[in-house]
Amino acid sequence: MICSAAPAKVILFGEHFVVKGKPAIVTAVNLYAKTCIMELESGKHLLISKQLRQETDLDKEHVPEQLAQFKRIYEIIYEKYGVIRGFKAIIDSDIPVSSGMGSSAATAVSFTHSLLRFLGVEFKLEDVNNIAYEAEKLVHGKPSGIDNTVSTFGGIIYYKRGYMEKLNVKWPQNLSLVVVDSGIKRNTGKVVMDVLERYERHEEIMKHIYVAAEQLVNKAKNLILSSRFYDLGELISINQSLLESIGVSIFETDRIIYAMIESGGLGAKISGAGRGGIVYGLFMENSLNNAIHRLKNIGYKPIIVKPVEKGVIEF
Numbered sequence: 603m604i605c606s607a608a609p610a611k612v613i614l615f616g617e618h619f620v621v622k623g624k625p626a627i628v629t630a631v632n633l634y635a636k637t638c639i640m641e642l643e644s645g646k647h648l649l650i651s652k653q654l655r656q657e658t659d660l661d662k663e664h665v666p667e668q669l670a671q672f673k674r675i676y677e678i679i680y681e682k683y684g685v686i687r688g689f690k691a692i693i694d695s696d697i698p699v700s701s702g703m704g705s706s707a708a709t710a711v712s713f714t715h716s717l718l719r720f721l722g723v724e725f726k727l728e729d730v731n732n733i734a735y736e737a738e739k740l741v742h743g744k745p746s747g748i749d750n751t752v753s754t755f756g757g758i759i760y761y762k763r764g765y766m767e768k769l770n771v772k773w774p775q776n777l778s779l780v781v782v783d784s785g786i787k788r789n790t791g792k793v794v795m796d797v798l799e800r801y802e803r804h805e806e807i808m809k810h811i812y813v814a815a816e817q818l819v820n821k822a823k824n825l826i827l828s829s830r831f832y833d834l835g836e837l838i839s840i841n842q843s844l845l846e847s848i849g850v851s852i853f854e855t856d857r858i859i860y861a862m863i864e865s866g867g868l869g870a871k872i873s874g875a876g877r878g879g880i881v882y883g884l885f886m887e888n889s890l891n892n893a894i895h896r897l898k899n900i901g902y903k904p905i906i907v908k909p910v911e912k913g914v915i916e917f
């Protein structure tokens with residue numbers, strides 16, 4: 603049996619702006635999507651998603667919509683590398699779905715990586731990334747490519763369309779990333795389209811917001827490179843205000859953000875497409891318990907995630 607695991611992500615700065623060519627900063631975190639593949643003598647190509655509770659035969663013309671990205675990956679690999687002997691692929695994931703943690707990209711990356719290993723062909727991580735990006739296009743329409751890139755390569759990444767730079771710094775021991783899922787699911791592709799349409803309607807104003815986002819991300823990058831993580835808080839809050847102005851902030855996520863700030867967070871913002879999904883906050887060790895307590899009290903399940911240096915791995 604061949605198994606691969608690919609990490610989730612938290613976009614620290616710059617989501618949405620990255621869709622129009624501005625930079626963003628993203629980190630891989632320690633929640634994983636895993637795929638295990640075993641040979642099937644019947645010659646069939648079966649796929650089972652435990653998290654979505656769905657299964658399909660990838661050779662069928664129509665597969666359930668939520669599994670279409672895996673059929674796309676299977677077809678690309680089939681075209682590029684030829685006949686694939688029969689297999690059963692089982693996909694499982696700890697990453698909440700449709701919440702902004704890159705669940706679809708991580709499952710696509712783990713499936714691609716394990717299938718290429720199962721075939722025994724030579725490949726580079728770049729190939730995994732490119733194939734997963736094609737699958738992301740089915741899910742999101744106009745993805746920037748940030749999700750598949752961080753899940754493939756891991757670490758903290760400064761990303762622009764067509765450009766990525768790993769920021770080689772150690773995350774401080776006493777600094778925690780707390781993630782809260784608002785529980786409100788949304789469709790990333792739809793939110794991205796709404797933001798782009800708002801941009802078109804008010805371009806003369808929006809272009810300044812996009813430039814501000816770019817300056818903010820570049821400033822954050824410099825702080826990270828000089829290990830000044832503790833100074834990121836205000837930039838996180840400014841980034842949140844920019845997200846508000848492009849129309850992706852809602853009451854429920856604001857409530858979590860204010861609870862995080864009031865309980866001692868250095869900064870907190872939406873991460874991912876917004877209109878629900880997750881919020882992340884940055885906390886020093888000494889305010890962590892207070893924050894966790896407060897967030898639980900208002901009905902949420904905060905999780906502490908850790909940035910991880912590795913992207914997709916064999917396991």
Ligand code: PMV
Pocket residue numbers: 616617618619620621701702703704705742744745746747748749790794873874875876879
């Ligand atoms: O919500 P997610 O995890 O799908 O993240 C989307 C990030 C966006 O910047 C909004 C879209 C993109 O393709 O970069």
